[in-house]
Amino acid sequence: MGGALPWGDMSGLSSYRDQFPVLAERTYLISASLGPLSRRSRRLAEEHLDLWQRLGPEELWFDHGLPRLQLCRESFARLIGADAAEVAIVPSVSVAMSSISTCLDFQARPKVVLSEMDFPTNHYVWRAQEKAGAKLDVVASPDKIRIEADDVVARIDEQTAAVNVNRVLFESSWIMDLPPIVAAAHAHGSVVVVDDFHGSGIVPLNVHETGVDLLVSGALKWLCGGQGLAFLYCRRDLIGEMEPRVVGWFGTQDPFDFDRTQLRLRNDARRFETGTYTLPQAWTAAGGLEIILEVGVDAIRARNQELTRRVIAEADGLGLEVLSPRADERRGGLVRLRIPGGRTRAEKVLHQLFEKDVVLDSRADTLRISPHFFNDEGDVERCFAELKQLL
Helix, strand or coil: CCCCCCCCCCCCHHHHHHHCHHHHCCEECECCCCCCCCHHHHHHHHHHHHHHHHCCHHHHHHHHHHHHHHHHHHHHHHHHCCCHHHEEEECCHHHHHHHHHCCCCCCCCCEEEEECCCCHHHHHHHHHCHHHCCEEEEECCCCCCCCCHHHHHCCCCCCEEEEEEECECCCCCEECCHHHHHHHHHHCCCEEEEECCCCCCCCCCCHHHHCCCEEEEECCCCCCCCCCCEEEEECHHHHHHCCCCCCCHHHECCHHHCCCCCCCECCCHHHHCCCCCCHHHHHHHHHHHHHHHHHCHHHHHHHHHHHHHHHHHHHHHHCCEECCCCCHHHECCCEEEECCCHHHHHHHHHHHHHHCCEECEEECCEEEEECCCCCCHHHHHHHHHHHHHHC
């Protein structure tokens, strides 16, 4: 990526700590749930407010808003190795996947293959299509940490309409092996829909090289762009075949001609765009994406793995069970630790850590720790020093 820090050169990363003011006040180790606000994104948010205060809609939208949205499309495309015309801006992954699901013919091919470790919204979207004929085939995990690619491949057949893959599992941070899944799906004429909310910005990906058909993600987490703005990638030669039934005026070829007599969807991925955008988020998302592209996902990945190795070592020192992959090549951006005493105890410990200004999150009886590139070893050490006092 142009302008990114050289891979393996961590010396420049410390300069970004001041970009995230929360780090001066709290030990913030939960970018897998909410990336912190940067000074850059705050400045851009204030720029939007200033424009909104001074300008009318024509000036605000055409001179500033729509170009800012296009910048977000272009930045996300760079991040995943796509073309900007293959990227749509959507309000959430739930909306994106719902729209994708309406493009499939479940009477001809009823099966949707997914896993029990996927984020719940994936299951909800496909279950909503059961009335249209969809049948879910859910792959089980052998240990509640991983989903093996071979187990997914074994479920794909001529009845499969779509294979839903979470590239990085949100609970355990297991990285799925995409190539064999993509190859099997394409051999059977199925599309591959990747939920990459926990991969974008933290684990490198080139969608053209990998061959995935559709990918959804958002600015909220590792991209440090805030709520309310997400992305949908559709492979260019698939766009014309996708005719969503979740539509809106910004998905049409000329939204400002106000033609009510026909529906003419755009010829690029923006046919998946719907109603009026959450425009303020275009500014904050642009700031987060700019930083991630500046640093480079390779450098971010290397730094994150250094820090998550330290998290695992500290957890071993406290005798805590690690419920994430220990192998770097299989581990995404977070480490999940089981807290003795069950869900109630884990939630209590989490809130006690909040009181100590250590910010993590919990899932069931576990805590999740997710350092970003701007964190350092001192953050990890302080987290475990406080955790040790509570166990």
